[in-house]
Amino acid sequence: MALSCMRCPAGAAAVSSRRASAPPAAAVSFARCGFGSSATAAVGCWRIQAVTPQGAKAPMDADVKNAVTPTTPPKVENGSPSGITLDEFEDLSALSKNDDSTVSITVVGASGDLAKKKIFPALFALYYEDCLPKMTDAELRNMVSKTLTCRIDKRENCSEKMDEFLKRCFYHSGQYDSEEHFIDLDKKLKQHEGSRVSNRLFYLSIPPNIFLDVVKCASKSASSVNGWTRVIVEKPFGRDSESSAALTRGLKQYLVEDQIFRIDHYLGKELVENLSVLRFSNLVFEPLWSRQYIRNVQLIFSEDFGTEGRGGYFDSYGIIRDIMQNHLLQILALFAMETPISLEAEDIRNEKVKVLRSMKPLQLEDVVIGQYKNHTKGGTTYPGYTDDKTVPKDSVTPTFAAAALFINNARWDGVPFLMKAGKALHTKRAEIRVQFRHVPGNLYKGSFGTDLDRATNELVIRVQPDEAIYLKINNKIPGLGMRLDRSNLNLHYAAR
Ligand SMILES: NC(=O)C1=CN([C@@H]2O[C@H](COP(=O)(O)OP(=O)(O)OC[C@H]3O[C@@H](n4cnc5c(N)ncnc54)[C@H](OP(=O)(O)O)[C@@H]3O)[C@@H](O)[C@H]2O)C=CC1
Numbered sequence: 485m486a487l488s489c490m491r492c493p494a495g496a497a498a499v500s501s502r503r504a505s506a507p508p509a510a511a512v513s514f515a516r517c518g519f520g521s522s523a524t525a526a527v528g529c530w531r532i533q534a535v536t537p538q539g540a541k542a543p544m545d546a547d548v549k550n551a552v553t554p555t556t557p558p559k560v561e562n563g564s565p566s567g568i569t570l571d572e573f574e575d576l577s578a579l580s581k582n583d584d585s586t587v588s589i590t591v592v593g594a595s596g597d598l599a600k601k602k603i604f605p606a607l608f609a610l611y612y613e614d615c616l617p618k619m620t621d622a623e624l625r626n627m628v629s630k631t632l633t634c635r636i637d638k639r640e641n642c643s644e645k646m647d648e649f650l651k652r653c654f655y656h657s658g659q660y661d662s663e664e665h666f667i668d669l670d671k672k673l674k675q676h677e678g679s680r681v682s683n684r685l686f687y688l689s690i691p692p693n694i695f696l697d698v699v700k701c702a703s704k705s706a707s708s709v710n711g712w713t714r715v716i717v718e719k720p721f722g723r724d725s726e727s728s729a730a731l732t733r734g735l736k737q738y739l740v741e742d743q744i745f746r747i748d749h750y751l752g753k754e755l756v757e758n759l760s761v762l763r764f765s766n767l768v769f770e771p772l773w774s775r776q777y778i779r780n781v782q783l784i785f786s787e788d789f790g791t792e793g794r795g796g797y798f799d800s801y802g803i804i805r806d807i808m809q810n811h812l813l814q815i816l817a818l819f820a821m822e823t824p825i826s827l828e829a830e831d832i833r834n835e836k837v838k839v840l841r842s843m844k845p846l847q848l849e850d851v852v853i854g855q856y857k858n859h860t861k862g863g864t865t866y867p868g869y870t871d872d873k874t875v876p877k878d879s880v881t882p883t884f885a886a887a888a889l890f891i892n893n894a895r896w897d898g899v900p901f902l903m904k905a906g907k908a909l910h911t912k913r914a915e916i917r918v919q920f921r922h923v924p925g926n927l928y929k930g931s932f933g934t935d936l937d938r939a940t941n942e943l944v945i946r947v948q949p950d951e952a953i954y955l956k957i958n959n960k961i962p963g964l965g966m967r968l969d970r971s972n973l974n975l976h977y978a979a980r
């Protein structure tokens with residue numbers, strides 16, 4: 485078993501203009517022989533959803549023997565094997581039983597924000613649960629160790645596990661567009677794989693404009709010869725419809741759909757997963773879920789930090805492409821869709837597509853955009869967007885956007901879906917706020933007059949931080965007299 489990392493040479497982390505001509509490779513690759521524990525344990529640690537492979541064979545898979553190819557995306561949920569389909573379960577079982585095969589995970593973009601915040605911690609969670617195999621070698625430890633936390637609550641021996649995990653990491657230097665460097669990676673992986681079946685996963689934790697360079701090199705020079713080769717692609721998938729189609733065409737020069745796993749990590753968030761459960765397994769919500777009772781729906785994303793050196797990626801995309809078009813739109817589609825005929829990925833996807841197709845094209849007058857400036861608070865000065873060294877001084881890329889979207893169908897006609905997303909705002913949070921219509925002829929109107937907040941019931945689904953679902957209701961203050969107050973029916977996850 486092996487775990488390896490590639491990263492670009494010191495000093496390669498520079499501005500985007502330099503990279504455009506000679507993109508450096510920074511990758512981390514993880515190799516292993518079979519899942520060390522049972523498939524059930526294996527599914528107990530990942531939270532990857534909305535990973536959608538479809539289609540037929542293509543070059544990277546052409547000579548695959550003994551390949552294990554799933555028919556549906558490998559959706560793996562935390563602590564619950566029930567979140568995966570039978571096919572997926574069998575796929576994982578096959579892997580876990582096959583001690584003669586290896587899986588190498590190459591994280592391309594190892595020094596990046598996503599790699600540090602999500603991928604290494606997630607891989608460590610996987611490793612902690614014995615879902616990653618044993619292997620040796622380590623050069624990546626210092627950097628990776630800073631990204632790891634014992635986020636699997638109340639478990640023992642976390643630091644020991646962390647040390648073991650780090651020992652299974654190593655770096656490999658190279659350029660993103662150099663087949664030669666991927667040949668070197670291939671050699672390194674082969675050393676770890678030995679004579680076993682090799683399965684290889686490339687996690688593209690890099691800006692989309694360099695996906696194709698990497699996929700080309702990986703496909704030609706580092707794909708598995710006797711197992712499967714798969715690629716995880718992060719959002720955004722291009723800048724617009726045309727570039728998205730071009731990206732897909734480009735990827736398909738080297739991969740078949742079955743090998744491409746597109747990911748939106750918001751679909752793995754606990755409360756986003758819970759949206760459908762809330763709606764479709766409780767009688768009390770679904771009857772209210774329409775224009776008849778809902779006045780507006782707000783989808784809010786805010787971060788209390790700016791780009792912090794991520795300008796290389798962010799400045800080419802902006803907040804609309806970074807957050808709204810994917811994370812918030814996915815939530816909107818799940819929120820607004822009709823009941824799917826089953827919980828199969830395809831059936832849910834079909835309902836989401838109907839919502840998107842019913843949407844009114846966005847009008848310019850329904851959009852506000854902005855960019856954060858520097859400011860001082862409590863004696864500390866915070867930089868503006870263009871103060872970030874990785875951002876061009878004259879950038880007009882939006883870091884904040886708000887938009888009113890409308891779905892022209894029978895359920896939602898006239899209900900504004902208000903999306904708001906921004907970086908470097910006063911708070912870090914992601915929420916869905918459902919504001920209901922006023923009670924017609926409210927007998928208690930005298931108690932709250934024109935106070936809209938009190939006249940409106942609101943259901944809040946707080947995705948993060950501090951997950952909660954609460955419903956704001958008017959309530960009689962206990963005791964003599966008839967005075968009302970505003971209370972929350974609160975499902976606070978931390979208190980469960
Ligand atoms: N950050 C996050 O929390 C999330 C990010 N994503 C997605 O992941 C992808 C990467 O995002 P993130 O990690 O934040 O981005 P970063 O800006 O941190 O970039 C990741 C790595 O890519 C390389 N890189 C960055 N800019 C360029 C460039 N212009 N040309 C060539 N290489 C470059 C760098 O590697 P090196 O210097 O080693 O070459 C960098 O470390 C994006 O598609 C993003 O949408 C998805 C979900 C969450």
Ligand SMILES: O=C1O[C@H](COP(=O)(O)O)[C@@H](O)[C@H](O)[C@H]1O
Pocket residue numbers: 787806807914
């Ligand atoms: O996709 C992205 O998401 C992160 C926010 O993710 P979260 O899980 O921490 O809420 C965001 O910072 C980044 O810009 C974006 O690319």
